[in-house]
Amino acid sequence: xxxxxxxxxLIRSKYHKVVxxxxxxxxxxxxxxxxxxxxxxxxxxxxxxxxRTFNVKGNVYVIGFGKASVKMGEAIEDLLNDLITAGFIIxxxxxxxxxxxxxxxxxxDHPIPGENxxxxxxxxxxxxxxxDSDDLVIVLISGGGSALFEKPIPPISLGDLRELNxxxxxxxxxxxxxxxxxxxxxxxxxGRLAEIIYPAQTVALIISDVVGDPIEFIASGPTAPDxxxxxxxxxxxxxxxxxxxxxxxxxxxxxxxxxxxxxETPKPGHKVFEKVRNSIIASNIISLxxxxxxxxxxxxxxxxxxxxxxxxxxxxxxxxxxxARHVATYGEPVKKPAVILLGGETTVTVRGDGIxxxxxxxxxxxxxxxxxxxxxxxxxxxxxxxxxVSSAAGAxxxxxxYSEAVREGINLIDYLRSNDSYTALSxxxxxxxxxxxxTNVNDxxxxxxx
Amino acid sequence: xxxxxxxxxLIRSKYHKVVxxxxxxxxxxxxxxxxxxxxxxxxxxxxxxxxRTFNVKGNVYVIGFGKASVKMGEAIEDLLNDLITAGFIIxxxxxxxxxxxxxxxxxxDHPIPGENxxxxxxxxxxxxxxxDSDDLVIVLISGGGSALFEKPIPPISLGDLRELNxxxxxxxxxxxxxxxxxxxxxxxxxGRLAEIIYPAQTVALIISDVVGDPIEFIASGPTAPDxxxxxxxxxxxxxxxxxxxxxxxxxxxxxxxxxxxxxETPKPGHKVFEKVRNSIIASNIISLxxxxxxxxxxxxxxxxxxxxxxxxxxxxxxxxxxxARHVATYGEPVKKPAVILLGGETTVTVRGDGIxxxxxxxxxxxxxxxxxxxxxxxxxxxxxxxxxVSSAAGAxxxxxxYSEAVREGINLIDYLRSNDSYTALSxxxxxxxxxxxxTNVNDxxxxxxx
Numbered sequence: 022x023x024x025x026x027x028x029x030x031l032i033r034s035k036y037h038k039v040v041x042x043x044x045x046x047x048x049x050x051x052x053x054x055x056x057x058x059x060x061x062x063x064x065x066x067x068x069x070x071x072x073r074t075f076n077v078k079g080n081v082y083v084i085g086f087g088k089a090s091v092k093m094g095e096a097i098e099d100l101l102n103d104l105i106t107a108g109f110i111i112x113x114x115x116x117x118x119x120x121x122x123x124x125x126x127x128x129x130d131h132p133i134p135g136e137n138x139x140x141x142x143x144x145x146x147x148x149x150x151x152x153d154s155d156d157l158v159i160v161l162i163s164g165g166g167s168a169l170f171e172k173p174i175p176p177i178s179l180g181d182l183r184e185l186n187x188x189x190x191x192x193x194x195x196x197x198x199x200x201x202x203x204x205x206x207x208x209x210x211x212g213r214l215a216e217i218i219y220p221a222q223t224v225a226l227i228i229s230d231v232v233g234d235p236i237e238f239i240a241s242g243p244t245a246p247d248x249x250x251x252x253x254x255x256x257x258x259x260x261x262x263x264x265x266x267x268x269x270x271x272x273x274x275x276x277x278x279x280x281x282x283x284x285e286t287p288k289p290g291h292k293v294f295e296k297v298r299n300s301i302i303a304s305n306i307i308s309l310x311x312x313x314x315x316x317x318x319x320x321x322x323x324x325x326x327x328x329x330x331x332x333x334x335x336x337x338x339x340x341x342x343x344x345a346r347h348v349a350t351y352g353e354p355v356k357k358p359a360v361i362l363l364g365g366e367t368t369v370t371v372r373g374d375g376i377x378x379x380x381x382x383x384x385x386x387x388x389x390x391x392x393x394x395x396x397x398x399x400x401x402x403x404x405x406x407x408x409x410v411s412s413a414a415g416a417x418x419x420x421x422x423y424s425e426a427v428r429e430g431i432n433l434i435d436y437l438r439s440n441d442s443y444t445a446l447s448x449x450x451x452x453x454x455x456x457x458x459x460t461n462v463n464d465x466x467x468x469x470x471x
Numbered sequence: 472x473x474x475x476x477x478x479x480x481l482i483r484s485k486y487h488k489v490v491x492x493x494x495x496x497x498x499x500x501x502x503x504x505x506x507x508x509x510x511x512x513x514x515x516x517x518x519x520x521x522x523r524t525f526n527v528k529g530n531v532y533v534i535g536f537g538k539a540s541v542k543m544g545e546a547i548e549d550l551l552n553d554l555i556t557a558g559f560i561i562x563x564x565x566x567x568x569x570x571x572x573x574x575x576x577x578x579x580d581h582p583i584p585g586e587n588x589x590x591x592x593x594x595x596x597x598x599x600x601x602x603d604s605d606d607l608v609i610v611l612i613s614g615g616g617s618a619l620f621e622k623p624i625p626p627i628s629l630g631d632l633r634e635l636n637x638x639x640x641x642x643x644x645x646x647x648x649x650x651x652x653x654x655x656x657x658x659x660x661x662g663r664l665a666e667i668i669y670p671a672q673t674v675a676l677i678i679s680d681v682v683g684d685p686i687e688f689i690a691s692g693p694t695a696p697d698x699x700x701x702x703x704x705x706x707x708x709x710x711x712x713x714x715x716x717x718x719x720x721x722x723x724x725x726x727x728x729x730x731x732x733x734x735e736t737p738k739p740g741h742k743v744f745e746k747v748r749n750s751i752i753a754s755n756i757i758s759l760x761x762x763x764x765x766x767x768x769x770x771x772x773x774x775x776x777x778x779x780x781x782x783x784x785x786x787x788x789x790x791x792x793x794x795a796r797h798v799a800t801y802g803e804p805v806k807k808p809a810v811i812l813l814g815g816e817t818t819v820t821v822r823g824d825g826i827x828x829x830x831x832x833x834x835x836x837x838x839x840x841x842x843x844x845x846x847x848x849x850x851x852x853x854x855x856x857x858x859x860v861s862s863a864a865g866a867x868x869x870x871x872x873y874s875e876a877v878r879e880g881i882n883l884i885d886y887l888r889s890n891d892s893y894t895a896l897s898x899x900x901x902x903x904x905x906x907x908x909x910t911n912v913n914d915x916x917x918x919x920x921x
Contacts, residue, residue: 233800324804325797325801325803327804330793332786339782340787340790343780343781344776344777346777347775347777347779351756354776365793
């Protein structure tokens with residue numbers, strides 16, 4: 022079954038077919054079930070996970086937290102079945118369409134932790150605390166896990182924790198800065214979950230929504246060695262002008278940490294990590310690589326330009342038109358037929374009141390600026406299936422989209438001006454419809470020049 | 472002698488040295504004298520131009536028009552000396568620092584043709600009209616040539632021609648659209664100069680400031696086969712809503728052309744072009760290729776990403792930070808040590824009242840967004856030597872520029888917000904100073920990741 026629901030209308034030529042095929046390949050590689058299935062094999066009492074073999078002697082516990090973790094849990098159940106002793110998945114809401122037998126779904130709060138998160142975290146901890154050295158704990162981690170799995174260091178109250186999170190989220194701090202602070206007020210983040218699980222074996226399967234896949238920052242790295250310190254947390258809070266306005270209890274905990282009165286998070290080389298395997302099973306670069314392999318199979322020369330794309334969506338679309346033009350003219354930086362792949366996340370500065378998102382805006386801008394190029398097709402898609410405030414995941418455009426719009430009396434430049442990319446592109450049957458995919462490895466862009 | 476006047480302060484490491492070396496290489500390749508010297512060799516009465524040999528039997532005339540053409544003429548004189556029979560160069564102003572012996576510099580008008588352009592064009596035409604089949608006419612073409620060399624089809628008056636140009640320049644039409652119209656109201660553009668020179672041999676040496684180097688659009692292609700028609704001119708004027716407001720004489724000429732009452736410009740395959748050789752001797756891609764060769768000599772893996780870069784300068788800078796991060800992490804799309812080269816022209820939407828230009832703004836934005844990367848150096852430079860409203864040509868920045876600025880109490884984000892890139896980067900001794908270079912092949916960007 023394809024992830025893209027409106028394949029038919031998107032395929033207008035054999036080149037569109039290739040581009041849609043590649044988008045589908047990228048989305049499939051990011052699918053939580055596909056990713057789990059691809060990374061685990063089971064034979065009798067032996068599991069091979071991320072290339073490493075585990076003989077199950079004791080209990081197998083499965084715990085998970087994050088937006089994709091219920092789907093990951095479903096796949097784990099299918100694979101491991103009766104091998105699983107027990108397990109819990111913490112999710113933003115209890116799914117109605119998924120039946121789990123061995124695993125129980127618990128409610129957590131997102132994007133700011135609340136009572137549900139704290140209560141559910143306690144349940145998870147009481148399960149794994151009992152694990153001993155013959156046991157295996159499989160941890161399913163995905164985006165959103167930071168809020169869904171949390172236990173603050175006393176005496177930080179839930180209210181104080183929520184206030185800290187609110188302040189961090191609106192401070193302009195990036196995800197690494199935010200998670201550095203979070204790790205140092207938490208009893209489970211920054212590798213501390215791995216400490217709790219020890220001496221049992223930890224295998225973490227991770228879907229990354231953080232650019233560059235730094236495992237210690239995905240869901241604040243509960244099973245990862247922490248390279249940051251209490252001192253770093255102080256520096257960030259001061260740099261972001263938050264030190265004097267965060268709750269007193271938070272400041273006190275961090276100050277005690279700096280003095281050594283609270284132990285640091287476990288660092289790289291700590292003995293705990295001898296029993297931990299962290300494996301990223303889906304990420305932007307994994308999807309890009311799957312797309313690259315597929316493009317080569319289909320006879321294309323490929324170039325992965327970046328998995329860390331950033332910039333205003335419409336300007337990136339315009340820039341890519343300039344890249345396409347160079348490929349078309351000089352066969353450089355890749356020879357034709359060429360597929361250039363990009364991943365990451367652009368931004369949209371909203372000026373109009375239209376309906377759209379960053380992927381459709383990138384595609385719309387490309388369509389405008391590549392309008393004299395005959396031999397190009399571009400797709401841009403958000404892997405979570407929902408691009409901005411629209412019901413589409415992205416769009417597929419080509420060098421004729423602009424003139425087709427002119428014939429239909431649609432002025433694409435006006436639509437772009439009012440951030441109305443979805444309205445324009447859906448009228449032209451150019452939007453990609455997937456519905457919510459239940460995963461997120463950021464955005465994927467395919468640029469084909471033939 | 473180096474083109475960059477402040478080499479010393481720019482070289483902070485061996486990597487900065489490489490980047491500055493590459494910028495210098497690109498600027499040198501674009502230098503009118505260097506470009507002419509590289510493309511012409513003379514031995515007795517034999518000239519080799521662009522790989523083709525000409526035995527001088529008759530007269531050698533040299534004519535030129537464009538912003539770089541005086542410098543081109545100087546180089547031609549040095550090379551050909553007494554072989555030159557006579558010649559004229561039309562320039563926006565008579566240079567005081569250049570002494571020509573055989574060639575005479577005439578004044579033309581720029582950016583809109585005026586009395587000077589018309590009078591000087593007549594002088595040039597009277598010289599080459601007399602050329603016969605043993606003669607050779609060397610035509611030196613560079614940016615600005617469209618306005619400097621012009622003779623409208625009667626009864627279009629100078630006033631009407633100027634009005635047409637004014638309307639075209641503010642219509643939003645691109646250079647190809649503008650020059651398509653210009654070619655069809657002119658007795659010298661769109662290959663018509665080649666017709667006048669025929670049956671003498673034409674050798675045109677061209678410095679391109681048009682993205683993609685389409686010879687028929689550089690200075691409106693006086694020696695190039697024209698692929699556009701009177702009919703295209705009508706379509707463009709209608710599309711740009713100018714058809715009803717252009718001067719009546721212009722409309723009349725184009726209408727007569729459509730009816731066949733005025734002959735079309737010579738098209739590809741026309742016999743005239745058997746005696747014409749058009750040779751692009753400097754252009755953005757030629758500079759990029761020279762830089763690529765040099766980077767390889769210096770031991771770097773290279774990638775020419777595009778010679779047709781476009782987009783808002785600060786967003787392109789941000790995007791390139793994402794490319795640099797991917798190279799640093801994955802050694803892709805080129806292995807480290809890597810040099811990625813780009814050319815073209817970005818744009819700046821001016822919001823503040825600072826001093827700067829598109830190259831410095833791109834560099835400043837890169838410095839902000841690549842601030843956590845240790846192993847990157849980027850340069851962006853305008854080949855004409857004047858970036859925007861500043862006295863610098865561009866800038867060289869690296870992953871430490873941001874923290875250096877913080878130490879100096881300079882908030883780069885504020886400077887970028889007010890379009891004040893020159894002020895910020897000159898305080899940090901990061902701007903490239905060349906002065907006016909007398910050439911223009913658009914902008915060059917070097918991104919080094921080690």
